Amino acid sequence: MIRTEKVQRMATVATGGLMLAFSLMGASAQAQTLCTSGLPISTIASSGIAGYTCRRGSLTYRFANDIAELNFPNLNGYINFSDTPTSQDIVFTNLAFQGLSEFSYDIDSTTDTITSIVQTYTQDIATAPPILSEIFASLPSTIVSVTAVLETDMSMGAPDNPTLTSLTHRITMIPVPGPLPVIGTALGLGFTRKLRGRIQRAKRQNNLSSQA
Numbered sequence: 356m357i358r359t360e361k362v363q364r365m366a367t368v369a370t371g372g373l374m375l376a377f378s379l380m381g382a383s384a385q386a387q388t389l390c391t392s393g394l395p396i397s398t399i400a401s402s403g404i405a406g407y408t409c410r411r412g413s414l415t416y417r418f419a420n421d422i423a424e425l426n427f428p429n430l431n432g433y434i435n436f437s438d439t440p441t442s443q444d445i446v447f448t449n450l451a452f453q454g455l456s457e458f459s460y461d462i463d464s465t466t467d468t469i470t471s472i473v474q475t476y477t478q479d480i481a482t483a484p485p486i487l488s489e490i491f492a493s494l495p496s497t498i499v500s501v502t503a504v505l506e507t508d509m510s511m512g513a514p515d516n517p518t519l520t521s522l523t524h525r526i527t528m529i530p531v532p533g534p535l536p537v538i539g540t541a542l543g544l545g546f547t548r549k550l551r552g553r554i555q556r557a558k559r560q561n562n563l564s565s566q567a
Contacts, residue, residue: 387410389410390416392437396432396447399422402420411436412438413466414469416445428451429449429450431451434447447522456506457502458503461498463499467531469526469528471494472526474488474522476488476522478518478520480517484508486506487504503522
């Protein structure tokens with residue numbers, strides 16, 4: 356597919372991905388597979404239309420099978436994951452890609468708001484840099500649809516065409532303010548009952564005073 360057709364498709368993919376992200380909320384509770392380093396991209400590519408769902412810490416990912424094109428031509432790419440207290444890195448590595456790649460995934464979290472996703476890359480030779488390297492994401496949110504686009508510069512001619520060897524997405528998040536703890540809720544309800552009791556007693560006293 357030529358570049359213009361694929362870029363025009365991005366907005367549609369992003370919108371569709373957001374709808375998938377909403378459905379991911381229900382799937383996240385059932386996602387038992389852990390996102391572990393060394394996940395073959397070929398495993399995701401063969402997952403069918405349902406995609407590949409896994410969980411890493413507080414985040415549940417659903418990778419669409421359109422990631423298959425990023426794995427060409429060697430089909431040996433895999434994904435590594437790493438964590439910090441405020442971020443997760445997804446590293447698509449062992450790549451040998453040239454051309455235009457567009458792939459998507461959704462993120463869902465019940466405890467964190469994703470605030471940013473930054474894409475960086477490595478090539479086998481430093482120049483020329485990619486013509487296009489962008490992330491389209493519905494941020495900030497606890498339900499995020501992501502579309503990643505990267506196009507290597509192939510204008511120099513072989514054998515000087517850069518080859519994409521890895522792609523990193525750094526996902527930054529902050530905790531979502533949670534509900535009161537159970538003990539805090541119980542204390543809050545107790546306080547409310549006492550306050551209502553005081554109001555009722557005050558009303559009765561006012562009634563007695565007016566009748567007198």
